[in-house]
Amino acid sequence: MTVVRSLWWSARTEGVAPFDTAHLKIYYPAAVSGDDTERLTGVFAPDPAGAPYPVVLFLPGVNVAQDSYRRFATALVESGFVVVTFDRVAELFGGQTGLTPGVDLAAARPETYGSRPTCPTIGTILDAVAAVNADGPLSGALDTERVGLGGHSAGGTVALQSARYFPAVGAVFAWGAHTMVATMLGWDPGTVLPAQVTCPVLLGVGTNDGVIRGSADRYGEDGEDRPDPVRRTFDEALPDGEHLLAIVPGANHFGIADADPTAARAFLDGPADASALTPFARLTSAFLRTHLLGSAAARDELNAFDDGVLLKRR
Incomplete structure (x- = not known):
């Protein structure tokens, strides 16, 4: 059984202090030694068996x-895998402040889309992960x-x-996400932007996604009568x-997350008649092992995957 531990890190992002810092949580497979260092610090060494x-x-x-994604x-x-999540409080839009992955709205306009990432925070976090890998308790454990x-x-x-702007990225996955773009950015209603990817993609969605349905007017559409x-x-x-x-x-x-009823827009969501967490995590694991590790066993698992999930392939 894999022992999972985590540690914290910080990365300076774009923005003006104090809204310029991402706080990272790095989850990793750990080795248990039972020594005094573990007992006194709570820090476990990475398991060398599968490293990097x-x-x-x-x-x-x-x-x-x-922590909703823990x-x-x-x-x-x-x-x-080693999994990195983060919290970053910064400007959202319309003068609001909140948790955000970091969105460059100017990069999503018709005259600029496709020229740079809409999320420059990705590069900042990957640089921070490289620093963690260079020195500290996880040194050399990350690929x-x-x-x-x-x-x-x-x-x-x-x-x-x-x-596609980050060469190390070899697979992309998303839950409850699409590339339809808001009309406020200057796009025609119903516009779906080409994804900026050069690698395999796994998209996941639940049939009761009320948040996507409740956001239709952002894209100039009627939420009750439009293709998903x-x-x-x-x-x-x-x-x-x-x-x-x-x-x-x-x-x-919120099928793969633990929704917080005091924040975000979970109040728009449809009923959770089923959880996607276990099947989508299993599917994501097989997908990543296939395309990042080149595992033949994972490809066989992917090809035979069922688990109550309807799969469409390209």
């Missing part, structure tokens, strides 16, 4: 705290040349819009490649 471990950077939804992150670590980039909601959107933006992203926004669309019947927008 590919890194999975997970981008949060707006106003969704990183169970999902832990499940990925148990299958042989920073094999990176999976994932996200939830807005975090998944900016992952899809930014991945996630399915449109899969069909229209991805280049040729080994892509997967996973539909979990009965799951909602």
Whole structure:
């Protein structure tokens, strides 16, 4: 059984103090020695058996705290990855302040889209992870040349819009995310932007996603009568490649997260008739092991995957 531990780190991001810092939580497979250092500090050494471990950077939804993804992150670590999450309080839009993956709205306008990442924070976090790998308790335990980039909601959107600008990224996954773009940025209603990816993509969505449905007017659409933006992203926004669309019947927008009823927009969500956390974590693990590790066993698992998930392949 894999022992999962975590440690904290910080990274300076764009913005004006105090809204210029990301606080990272790095989950990793640990070795248990039972020595005094563990007892007195709570710090465990990384398990050398699978090192160096590919890194999975997970981008949060707006106003969704990183601890909401702890169970999902832990499940990925148990299958042989180091997972990095973060909290970053900064300006959102319209003068609001909150938790954000870090969105460069100017990079998402018609005249600039495709020229740079919409989430420059990705590069900052990857640089911080490289520093952790260079020195400290996880030194040498991380494979920073094999990176999976994932996200939830807005975090998944900016992952899809930014991945190709970071050469180490070899696989992208997202839950409850699409590349449909807001009309306030100057786009026509219903526009789906081409994803900025050059690697395999896994998209996941639940059939009870009330947050995506409740956001339709941002994109100039009627939420009751339109194609699902996630399915449109899969069909229209991805280049040729080994892509997967996973539909979990009965799951909602927060299907892989522990929703906080005091924050974000979980109040818009549909009923959680099913949890997507376990099946989507298993699917994501097989997907990442296939495309980051080149595992033939993982590819067989991916090809035979069922677990109550409806899969569409490209």
